[in-house]
Amino acid sequence: MEHITRSARRTAWAVTGGATALVLLTATGAHAEGRGDVRVTSTVVNGGKNVKVGTKAVVTFPIAMTVQDDSGVKGVTDLSAFNSSNGYGFFDWTGTTCVKKTSTTSVCTGTMKVDPAWIPNSDDINSNNIAGTWQAAATVKANDGDYWIHDRIALFKVKRAxxxxxxxxxxxxxxxxxxxxxxxxxxxxxxxxxxxxxxxxxxxxxxxxxxxxxxxxxxxxxxxxxxxxxxxxxxxxxxxxxxxxxxxxxxxxxxxxxxxxxx
Structure with missing residues (x-):
């Protein structure tokens, strides 16, 4: 398991294909960068419910993204989640499955996971301060090479049990x-x-x-x-x-x- 801390969230996201890198400097504003017309048009986190984390049980939840591009959707190359106020996060992205709906639209569902035992070592602050409003960030790509990076495709709540x-x-x-x-x-x-x-x-x-x-x-x-x-x-x-x-x-x-x- 790779723990991702605030400092890691604020490093540059490199994009392949010679494109300019996007640097996410803060967690309080939405930032986007891309090429072409591929987009995440809607996102549903955990079926619209809050994510509840206790002290022992492993928690997994889905992030379902509707992605569109005129050439068709290639997939999701990065997915993460972190607190909107302080930039800390402790969920791992374990993979994404995309289902083609039309020639231009796919629903890509990523799975996020945390074992509570990971949490105390995932940050350098009081981990309880990470509860509250979170945001999901994603990088999506199209069949024609278009890409789109956005650090706030959705807001949701992560709460202490x-x-x-x-x-x-x-x-x-x-x-x-x-x-x-x-x-x-x-x-x-x-x-x-x-x-x-x-x-x-x-x-x-x-x-x-x-x-x-x-x-x-x-x-x-x-x-x-x-x-x-x-x-x-x-x-x-x-x-x-x-x-x-x-x-x-x-x-x-x-x-x-x-x-x-x-x-």
Missing amino acids: SAPTVNAGPEPVAKGGTLTVAGKLSRASWESLKYYGFAGTVLLQHRPSGSSDYRTVKTVTADGSGLLRTKVTVSSAGTWRWYFPGTTTTARAASAGDYVALG
Whole structure:
């Protein structure tokens, strides 16, 4: 695995065929260089969903690019992704497959991969600061020798995984009685590869017996250690859970449900 850091992102991208090299000096603006009319006309990252990375599981996701040229599409020769604000990135490009749709258009899908164990050594800053808005960059080529390099074919979110837990009691509880719902909100640290509690805003939700839908009962903010605790008056048996809606850098998640009967 080849780790790609901020300094590597800002080196010149050499282009074959005697063309002038494109130098990407910043990660905050979009830069393009090319010859001819080959273009990436649209890009979908991870099916339009955020990319969530935890501490152990290997993460892969697709970047699907619609590429057009009047001579037909030869392929993708470079694909990368990095944080739009600071230029750091930790995903590897593992390959691309192109499917011809018409004589001038192909959909090329590249696969990006990261093992969280790579992340702490992929940069020289606090790796948690890499979460947030990212951009994808690509070099595409056509059958007639046209090429196009662009460092922002799409913007998307890469987020730290979160993991709320729940525990409700007493069990059972009398109808009209008071139920205490506790738990903890934790999120992944890409520096230590462990989960730590943090003070996020979480929704307490209840699903009555016989229902398939949760409804929000109240909003609670976890303390600095991520601990959650609140009291509710119970009118029916059912399942309780904490739902964290996420932030710009931390992924949304729901705890497992805790069923509480009436007694």
